[in-house]
Amino acid sequence: MNSRSDQVMFAILLIASTLSQGLTTVSYGMDFITAFPENVAYFYPYTSRRILRVTALQNNTKVTVHSNNKQIPLSVMRSGETANVSFPKPSEVYQLGLSSNSIRITSDKDIVVHSFSQTHTGTATLPEKSVQTNVVQPITNLDTEYLIPLLNQSDLIQTFGGSPQPFWSQRYSSFKLIIINAEDTGNTVTIVKNISGSVQEEEINIPSYQLIQLQADASLYKIKSSHKVAVILTHPCLETTACKCNMIVNQILPKQFQGQNFVVPYIPGTTQSRLLMTSNDKSTSLSHNNVQLQPSPSGFLSLSDQTKSQYVSASGNVSLTLISPGLFIEVIPENMFAACYLLQFYSYTSGLKKALVIAETDSKDNVRVQNSPVRNAGWTEITGTKYSSALIPLSESITVIWHPSSKIAVYLLENTGTKNYGGPAIPINTQPDEFGCVAIPGQFEVRHEPLSWAESLAHCTGLQKHLACPTREDIQNELSREVHTTEEEAWIGLRRSLMTTEWYWQRQTPSLNSLPYPSVNYLHWADGHPSEDLRGLCASLSLNDKDEFKWKSAKCCEKKRPVCYKPPIGFYPLPFAQDFLL
CATH class of the missing domain: 2.60.290.11 (TM1070-like)
Structure with missing residues (x-):
């Protein structure tokens, strides 16, 4: 370039x-x-x-x-x-x-x-x-x-x-x-x-x-x-x-x-339910806790405990429908879990609307409704899995539930006073993103002119962007796939504190002031880096695929090309709807 x-x-x-x-x-x-x-x-x-x-x-x-x-x-x-x-x-x-x-x-x-x-x-x-x-x-x-x-x-x-x-x-x-x-x-x-x-x-x-x-x-x-x-x-x-x-x-x-592994949700208020499996292969079987489920003469399968969510596996790709009197719910296969869901309830009455959320147990406390983390959800671990489930009361008729770092499954449930209805929520994001539900995707830009780290930060900030922060492996991999290979290096938003000598991510744009700095949990250093002395206080990214786009510690005054990132524009539903009668 x-x-x-x-x-x-x-x-x-x-x-x-x-x-x-x-x-x-x-x-x-x-x-x-x-x-x-x-x-x-x-x-x-x-x-x-x-x-x-x-x-x-x-x-x-x-x-x-x-x-x-x-x-x-x-x-x-x-x-x-x-x-x-x-x-x-x-x-x-x-x-x-x-x-x-x-x-x-x-x-x-x-x-x-x-x-x-x-x-x-x-x-x-x-x-x-x-x-x-x-x-x-x-x-x-x-x-x-x-x-x-x-x-x-x-x-x-x-x-x-x-x-x-x-x-x-x-x-x-x-x-x-x-x-x-x-x-x-x-x-x-x-x-x-x-x-x-x-x-x-x-x-x-x-x-x-x-x-x-x-x-x-x-x-x-x-x-x-x-x-x-x-x-x-x-x-x-x-x-x-x-x-x-x-x-x-x-x-x-x-x-x-279709999929092979499912977390079958427990639907409160249903006294009995059955599973209906649809498969192109008649020999396909469904098992729970390594025990094969036996279909009834009508083809319906039953779970032994219908008071909690349970994990079932199929020997091939299938669709699963959870059926109870008057209620049909497609079960989301594990390979179809997403990161953000839109929930639209029929009723505007508070107290009747709930979401059933299935999330990884280790990160369940990061599930969010709109911009707020879910508190006191009463999570229940799903036996034999890495997942937990929770029933979350909601006040809004239109809302989003999302996770910043892992995929989840979300079902909307509502009681109309006499009957339950519901089903899978609408998936919006496939990949987790710390910025929430994304309507317009983020963008990376590699600037041609080399700058110091401080000049690079100012340059990106002036464009309403920030220095790229590959805080997770999936972000690092995506960045690596997208950049053109050169022999050069580029600044990223990682630097060292003079006070604590710890590394931290620096994101500074007006649109990100309300977001906390992410923790440095993911590292991709080249051999010999970071340097043990304090001369290399900033971090750069190799733009060479032969170097596996590894990071290196470097003097902040060195001239390197900045990688700016324009954060995605998040999607949050407005609380009221306009009505049209055809």
């Missing part, structure tokens, strides 16, 4: 999707498609609502809703701002066959979308009757092949000690499958069934952005398509107890969301 034009910005994509590794954990994007299934919970003509909750991750975000051949722009949104978009009753998909009742949400910057379907009595004094919610996956997370859980309504009800109602029509006596064409082209969808050991296939053509609703039973086990589709498993009124029912909505996730 020998000119200003050769200066290079190196971006650490702290919230980048890991599609190249076959995994996708983040649920933000700029193009979404979904639908509202029919909701007749409790059989009575209660008032019902259908809401998409859209949250912007960046300022000046333009969002458009596409519904029934109409395009409705929303107001320009700020970072963290949420819009509640309500849809009329005819938006529900209530007939079998083809329909144009799909709903698309597009934007010019990253957003997340949460779907709520709810029934209530229509009065302010009585509680909600049924609430179902699911995270709407961006089209980038969708696929062309899905495994469908083998669910039979009669078996499911009998598993929990109930019996099917003799007066139920076929319309309400089975699960439904909504398949949505996610692309602007015709889509050939193949329905794969196994009937008495014989595999049968049926092809269906779905026009651009339209959908089809099918009845689903235990014979339908796979969906294949020529282009991307979204798949929703639903039931308009699944019986629970006392001749009542809850609507079920569950967006099926593609195979890249």
Whole structure:
């Protein structure tokens, strides 16, 4: 690099999707498609609502809703701002066959979308009757092949000690499958069934952005398509107890969301629950404490102790669904744990909203809600694992839970007064970051002109940046991958105290004044460094890959190129939402 034009910005994509590794954990994007299934919970003509909750991750975000051949722009949104978009009753998909009742949400910057379907009595004094919610996956997370859980309504009800109602029509006596064409082209969808050991296939053509609703039973086990589709498993009124029912909505996730190790969460208020395993390999088994779980004739698996979170492992990649009467929760596999989650609750009533958090035991006290560490959470260690779990009460209806140095799993849970509902929270960051939930990633810049350490610090500070601080191995590795190899060395933000002779990280920008200096727990010194005498009070980084980008102690007055780092812009949701009625 020998000119200003050769200066290079190196971006650490702290919230980048890991599609190249076959995994996708983040649920933000700029193009979404979904639908509202029919909701007749409790059989009575209660008032019902259908809401998409859209949250912007960046300022000046333009969002458009596409519904029934109409395009409705929303107001320009700020970072963290949420819009509640309500849809009329005819938006529900209530007939079998083809329909144009799909709903698309597009934007010019990253957003997340949460779907709520709810029934209530229509009065302010009585509680909600049924609430179902699911995270709407961006089209980038969708696929062309899905495994469908083998669910039979009669078996499911009998598993929990109930019996099917003799007066139920076929319309309400089975699960439904909504398949949505996610692309602007015709889509050939193949329905794969196994009937008495014989595999049968049926092809269906779905026009651009339209959908089809099918009845689903235990014979339908796979969906294949020529282009991307979204798949929703639903039931308009699944019986629970006392001749009542809850609507079920569950967006099926593609195979890249599967895993082999799971921490199955304990859901307070549920007296019984079962696991349903979905796998492409019929020989796959599930075990707990090295004991293989035996499925019931209906395929459901039970855990011996249903009063605490437990660790289970599969012999191959699977999806796990935790099922109790009226409640379906996708279990987050360990390889899908993330660092920051957005939680969006339906209710604004305090005292009913909780988060179930699973974190590494050694670092559980660093879990944070918004900017505050969680205190007195009552953590419980999960036997045989490095994890603990805690149930954290929340007051805000929209919030974030994150960890600065390790990955966690977060579920949102809410009690509407009569029933629990919930599911996985929305993952925002895949990699931990001490700055919180990241909306715009941080950036490294190697300056061309050599400066002293003090001049380098002033230079970076003047640019609203700070000297690079590889405080963890993953940051050091990312920096090493991004920089261009040279024979030179560059200053980093590590120096020695004249008072204590201890090394410390120096970060000094106006935007970081409220952050404590991180501890020097990670070291990457070259052989012979740091020098034992006090002449080398500052630290530099080798820009040569042959030297493994090792650190060296050096005199602070020496001239070296500074590595500046622009901190990422954090994302924090605003407490109130604007309402739109379509």
